[in-house]
Amino acid sequence: MELKAPEQELSRFRARIAVAGVFVLVCFSLILARFVFLQVVKHDYYTTRAEENRISLVPIVPNRGLIVDRNGVILARNYSAYTLEITPSKVRNLEATIDELAEVLDIQPKDRKRFKKQLDESKNFESLPIRTRLSDAEVARFIAQRYRFPGVEIRARLFRQYPQGELASHALGYIGRINRKEAEAIDDDEDMAANYRGTEHIGKTGLEQSYEKSLHGTTGFEQVEVDAAGRAVRSLSRTPPVPGDNLILTMDAELQKIAEQAFGNRRGALVAIEPGTGGVLALVSKPTFDPNLFVDGIDSTNWDALNTSPDKPLLHRAIYAAYPPGSTFKPFMALAALMTGKRTPSQSINDPGFFVFGNHVFNDDKKGGHGSVDMVKSIVQSCDTYYYILANDMGIDLIASTVGQFGFGARTGIDLQGEAEGVLPSPAWKKRRFKKPETQKWYAGETISIGIGQGYNAYTPIQLAHATATLAAGGVMFKPHLVRYVEDVKSGKRTLIEPTPIKTIPILPDQLEVIRSAMVQVNKWGTGARAFAGVEYEVAGKTGTAQVYSLKGEKYKASDTAEHLRDHALYIAFAPADKPTIALAVVVENGGFGAESAAPIARQVLDYYIRGKRPAGPAAEQSGAEDE
The missing domain is CATH 3.40.710.10 (DD-peptidase/beta-lactamase superfamily)
Structure with a gap:
């Protein structure tokens, strides 16, 4: 049986220890360098990203201005109501989701047609209403089963109303949802792009169109702290919106x-x-x-x-x-x-x-x-x-x-x-x-x-x-x-x-x-x-x-x-x-x-x-x- 030289074995052992030590040292150095890079060099960047993940900037759509005649008779006004809205990008199977919603709330064929038309004209990530003007009972019924419908929310929205019905309809015009062409025009205008965040409607014809900038007002913003699921936890700050101007007409x-x-x-x-x-x-x-x-x-x-x-x-x-x-x-x-x-x-x-x-x-x-x-x-x-x-x-x-x-x-x-x-x-x-x-x-x-x-x-x-x-x-x-x-x-x-x-x-x-x-x-x-x-x-x-x-x-x-x-x-x-x-x-x-x-x-x-x-x-x- 051949015996190994003790000095030679010891020397090899020490060499392996040295290589391992250098490897560990290099690894720790890399970790330390990465740590310094993230904590020191990129500190401001990641602090901002973290805040963005924690804080959401929510636009607050202003009240649209009223339109009244020369004697104060209201021809166009606003009111608040609940809507059931779907964000298509957050829903796996849109048709199946709508079918399931129809079991909870009354969704008519005309609601589906209108939703499809809006979907064709809008960006996929936008929230679109499938039902509007929900009653309190309908809101409660949906809230009880909300967990079943990711990407579907109840929202409070301002709606335009023309209380005189058909009276002066051509002069007043009407508002409607912003279509793709209008959205592109808004995006191309820096001032409008900022002021129309969260806005879904715009004047289409008549005075509603001609005086759109005056009637729209200035959009406000609210800083909201959100949890990991994106739900609001608390409000941090708020810049209130400025309501649109009212129009007083020469019309009687x-x-x-x-x-x-x-x-x-x-x-x-x-x-x-x-x-x-x-x-x-x-x-x-x-x-x-x-x-x-x-x-x-x-x-x-x-x-x-x-x-x-x-x-x-x-x-x-x-x-x-x-x-x-x-x-x-x-x-x-x-x-x-x-x-x-x-x-x-x-x-x-x-x-x-x-x-x-x-x-x-x-x-x-x-x-x-x-x-x-x-x-x-x-x-x-x-x-x-x-x-x-x-x-x-x-x-x-x-x-x-x-x-x-x-x-x-x-x-x-x-x-x-x-x-x-x-x-x-x-x-x-x-x-x-x-x-x-x-x-x-x-x-x-x-x-x-x-x-x-x-x-x-x-x-x-x-x-x-x-x-x-x-x-x-x-x-x-x-x-x-x-x-x-x-x-x-x-x-x-x-x-x-x-x-x-x-x-x-x-x-x-x-x-x-x-x-x-x-x-x-x-x-x-x-x-x-x-x-x-x-x-x-x-x-x-x-x-x-x-x-x-x-x-x-x-x-x-x-x-x-x-x-x-x-x-x-x-x-x-x-x-x-x-x-x-x-x-x-x-x-x-x-x-x-x-x-x-x-x-x-x-x-x-x-x-x-x-x-x-x-x-x-x-x-x-x-x-x-x-x-x-």
Whole structure:
């Protein structure tokens, strides 16, 4: 048996001990270095991370500002209610979870459809409501089984409400959930991105959209300590939100209601304006809709009903739809003739009932004509032949430049988005409108129909009302606006939206008096006499009827014409005639003669505004009224 040398074994043992010691020393050195790195070098970084895990910054959505009319009637407000919300990113099987929730709470197919639509438009990690406006009993029932549903929470939310229902719906607009496109626009704006944290709704149309920044307010924040499960333990600090500003309107809600009721089931629009300020007193578009349907996200049934209706209730006719003005254009044509020296008030023409231009005969509405016609009679009896001749004498360029001063064919600048420009015909407009050279040329014969408000003429009701208000104000044009004050909720300070004079049209007093006097006579023994029989104040007005399609020489008969092809009825007015406080324009789609359909609506609105007289019901059509 061979014996190992003790010295050699000892030496090897010591070497192994040394290597092990060095290895242990290196390991401890690495641990120490890592410890120093984490505790010293990265101390601030990990302290912040730890605080972030412990502290959650929760946005506090501000109360949205109220919208009230000039008399304090609330048109848009907020209320708090409980919602059942799901965070899709925290739920394994979304459909299964909703099915299980349906066993605890009442979840209808329409709730599922709305949730799916919101899911498609939102980011996956956002909390989305599957049910809104839960009762206390429903809240208690869910809380008792909350453990079964990770990613599902009960939240208290502020909801927008329009207590007047369909009243002034097009003017007010509505709010809805922020969609993907809007979210991207918010993220691109640093100020909005910070202020819209936690905000789920935004103004979509009307005043809710135009004054979104004022109505929204400033988002607050709360520092909350949370446990490992992410549940709030206690509040550490709080920066309260700043409520949105209130909007006090120029609109009179009761006048708006009377105007809407006067239309009954007819389609059309009415705009009433204060001539001396531009404040909009009423802005009607019929039919209306209920803006409350859109707050939670409109269901498919209601959306289809609104979107496919032949009456187009979502169309804002007052500012977007353009109509031929018909004979309501004649007072402006007459005034343009006076301003340009093309006519004097006493200058007369003989009306045989037609006007011949080239090979075309332009017929008057009265067979046999009106006989000798001066300017006042041309307005009172609405003589077409007078304006055929006048349009031919003036020419299209002079008509466009003079009548255009009243805002025809230009946006008024009202504080609503989506206003249409309308069409003030001219050779320059025709070149822009048509592409082919042969269709760009302006023909002299096209000017004739322009004089009676037909042809290419197309204006919005707001433009007609704006022009009428400018006429009533003696040529001083104010920018139309719906908001009178913006009110700071905290301080109570009201900022007046100053009436903005756009310009003053150079109208001589005697020229204005000719037109005003003629328009007063329209309602005494002219085309508006029946609608304004027994009126207790003086009204300056003008009826109008606008063709929807070309008759091609045939005689128009409403009973033989499809409803949607019948003539539009129009009426413009201001009152009291000597010191006007209200000017308006009415359009009744396919309503026939303006004296029959539009003037009675105006009568009800003016009776209430001037005399406080309330109508018994919708404005009835006046049988036996004169044409126009």
